[in-house]
Amino acid sequence: MALLQVKHVKKIYTTRFGGNQVQALSDVDFSVDRGEYVAVMGESGSGKTTLLNILATLDKPTTGDVYLDGKQMTSVPDKQLAAFRRENLGFVFQDFNLLDTFSIRDNIFLPLVLAGKKYPEMEKQLESLVRSLGIEKILDKFPYEVSGGQKQRTAVARALITNPQIILADEPTGALDSKSSDQLLDIFEEINRKGETILMVTHSTRAASHANRILFIKDGVVYHQIYKGDMSNEEMYESISNTLTLLATGGQKS
Numbered sequence: 114m115a116l117l118q119v120k121h122v123k124k125i126y127t128t129r130f131g132g133n134q135v136q137a138l139s140d141v142d143f144s145v146d147r148g149e150y151v152a153v154m155g156e157s158g159s160g161k162t163t164l165l166n167i168l169a170t171l172d173k174p175t176t177g178d179v180y181l182d183g184k185q186m187t188s189v190p191d192k193q194l195a196a197f198r199r200e201n202l203g204f205v206f207q208d209f210n211l212l213d214t215f216s217i218r219d220n221i222f223l224p225l226v227l228a229g230k231k232y233p234e235m236e237k238q239l240e241s242l243v244r245s246l247g248i249e250k251i252l253d254k255f256p257y258e259v260s261g262g263q264k265q266r267t268a269v270a271r272a273l274i275t276n277p278q279i280i281l282a283d284e285p286t287g288a289l290d291s292k293s294s295d296q297l298l299d300i301f302e303e304i305n306r307k308g309e310t311i312l313m314v315t316h317s318t319r320a321a322s323h324a325n326r327i328l329f330i331k332d333g334v335v336y337h338q339i340y341k342g343d344m345s346n347e348e349m350y351e352s353i354s355n356t357l358t359l360l361a362t363g364g365q366k367s
């Protein structure tokens with residue numbers, strides 16, 4: 114069984130005044146296997162953020178369902194959502210979402226603190242994780258004292274420390290320079306190789322070329338997919354660029 118199943122998800126926003134309706138997603142249907150690394154691409158306004166918010170349980174579909182490991186996410190009661198997210202999902206955002214008044218260590222510990230874990234247990238989990246991410250020397254610093262790349266690696270540590278079922282990443286390289294982006298993409302590849310499932314929304318062809326599969330969203334549906342298979346990152350880059358050009362010019366997919 115697939116880890117994540119997105120079944121015929123439709124999302125219609127109704128604006129507060131005037132009652133205008135916007136159909137952001139019309140019928141999104143796909144699944145993600147455990148251990149996959151999937152990138153979601155699409156033009157601005159195609160519904161990527163809407164989809165990610167639904168997968169993150171921050172929003173509910175108008176119709177359709179989402180299952181994680183067989184559990185219907187869309188029916189988790191509101192009161193249990195925070196715990197559900199904490200236990201199952203890891204988040205990495207474009208703007209890091211670190212707390213400025215917390216040290217790097219305490220930012221990473223935050224989900225464990227919220228889950229009621231004890232300090233010695235947290236320390237044990239921290240050590241190998243921060244070493245593998247190369248942030249073991251900055252644990253006592255504060256977010257404003259470290260680089261963008263280090264902030265994002267802190268965010269990855271915070272996402273991984275709870276051993277989530279899936280990492281949901283929203284434009285994770287969007288605020289990084291090219292060197293830090295490459296480092297982050299290497300880290301994503303590495304954690305995926307170790308078995309972590311990743312779903313990443315991105316505008317970056319370079320970032321997407323690291324994934325095993327790309328979903329292209331257009332007109333509220335998954336319009337096309339590319340599987341990496343034996344392709345190198347460079348070949349994947351080329352293939353994604355060609356597809357994006359076709360999508361933008363309304364051409365036929367191959």
Ligand SMILES: Nc1ncnc2c1ncn2[C@@H]1O[C@H](COP(=O)(O)OP(=O)(O)OP(=O)(O)O)[C@@H](O)[C@H]1O
Nearest residue numbers: 126128135137155156157158159160161162163164
């Ligand atoms: N809260 C909302 N109320 C009404 N319409 C919305 C709302 N959020 C998004 N939309 C509309 O839904 C559609 C999809 O938006 P969404 O933000 O999901 O696209 P996106 O692919 O993430 O775009 P971008 O790449 O620019 O972030 C757009 O037409 C947008 O204007």
